[in-house]
Amino acid sequence: MAQIIIKDVTKRYANGFEALKGVSAEIVAGSFTVILGPSGAGKSTLLRTINGLETPTAGTIQVSEQIVSKATLQQVRSHVAMVFQHFNLVDRLSVMTNVLTGRLSHRSWLGSLLYLFQRCDLDIAHNALVRVGLTEKAWSRADRLSGGQQQRVGIARALAQQPRVILADEPVASLDPVTSEEIMGLLREICTRDGITIVVNLHQVELAKRFADRVIGLNEGLVVYDGPATGLDRATLSRIYRRNGDQVDEQLETMLAYA
Numbered sequence: 001m002a003q004i005i006i007k008d009v010t011k012r013y014a015n016g017f018e019a020l021k022g023v024s025a026e027i028v029a030g031s032f033t034v035i036l037g038p039s040g041a042g043k044s045t046l047l048r049t050i051n052g053l054e055t056p057t058a059g060t061i062q063v064s065e066q067i068v069s070k071a072t073l074q075q076v077r078s079h080v081a082m083v084f085q086h087f088n089l090v091d092r093l094s095v096m097t098n099v100l101t102g103r104l105s106h107r108s109w110l111g112s113l114l115y116l117f118q119r120c121d122l123d124i125a126h127n128a129l130v131r132v133g134l135t136e137k138a139w140s141r142a143d144r145l146s147g148g149q150q151q152r153v154g155i156a157r158a159l160a161q162q163p164r165v166i167l168a169d170e171p172v173a174s175l176d177p178v179t180s181e182e183i184m185g186l187l188r189e190i191c192t193r194d195g196i197t198i199v200v201n202l203h204q205v206e207l208a209k210r211f212a213d214r215v216i217g218l219n220e221g222l223v224v225y226d227g228p229a230t231g232l233d234r235a236t237l238s239r240i241y242r243r244n245g246d247q248v249d250e251q252l253e254t255m256l257a258y259a
């Protein structure tokens with residue numbers, strides 16, 4: 001079943017720049033998809049349109065059979081969680097409180113306002129911390145943790161939301177290579193074990209190859225590849241990483257080293 005349907009999506013920003021130029025893709029429930037492309041390709045814009053942080057100029061996005069629009073936004077966001085490059089934790093709050101904020105979309109506005117959590121919220125948050133292996137840090141201040149641990153908190157917060165979809169925008173771009181592998185492995189495991197649909201934006205080919213079921217290659221707002229990670233050969237990678245038509249991207253040679 002298609003969990004996410006992206007149909008002819010174009011995004012033109014207020015300054016006239018067209019970041020997406022007619023992108024279409026269907027993402028199957030429970031799959032692990034990597035959106036791969038150089039900086040500026042439109043990866044963040046695409047991810048942000050899926051949970052309604054950006055509105056497409058043309059085309060539609062459907063999540064769990066619902067068209068993403070102002071009217072459905074709250075419902076869509078309640079089961080679409082986000083994981084960010086810079087973790088987006090509240091530094092001064094405890095790990096547990098940060099994870100609990102994942103429950104806010106399930107609380108009434110008054111409950112949210114008063115930060116009223118129920119016993120079941122605490123259990124859900126605790127279980128999320130168990131999943132990411134951070135129970136012993138539950139009452140530490142978030143900013144006392146290492147980058148890798150902070151990203152685990154970000155993932156626990158996403159899990160606490162009990163989402164059907166997790167969108168991760170460059171979740172390992174601020175982490176060292178070993179920690180990056182661990183975080184990607186954790187996301188992969190969550191996908192496999194919980195059946196949560198995961199879409200990850202990445203610019204690193206080697207991680208896409210190791211973890212993705214499917215890779216959507218973006219270049220200058222266009223899908224230039226859509227297929228298995230095993231199909232990322234030299235020719236495909238140069239299509240994904242080329243700039244201004246033929247001009248060779250400075251990242252390209254490094255990327256091709258993995259082809």
Ligand SMILES: Nc1ncnc2c1ncn2[C@@H]1O[C@H](COP(=O)(O)OP(=O)(O)O)[C@@H](O)[C@H]1O
Nearest residue numbers: 013015017019038039040041042043044045046
């Ligand atoms: N709010 C905005 N206004 C104008 N241009 C933007 C805006 N956000 C992003 N862009 C431009 O759109 C293009 C795609 O950006 P983005 O989706 O962030 O790409 P990526 O995540 O692949 O690096 C870039 O050229 C970027 O400068």
Ligand SMILES: [Mg+2]
Nearest residue numbers: 043044045170
């Ligand atoms: Mg980006």
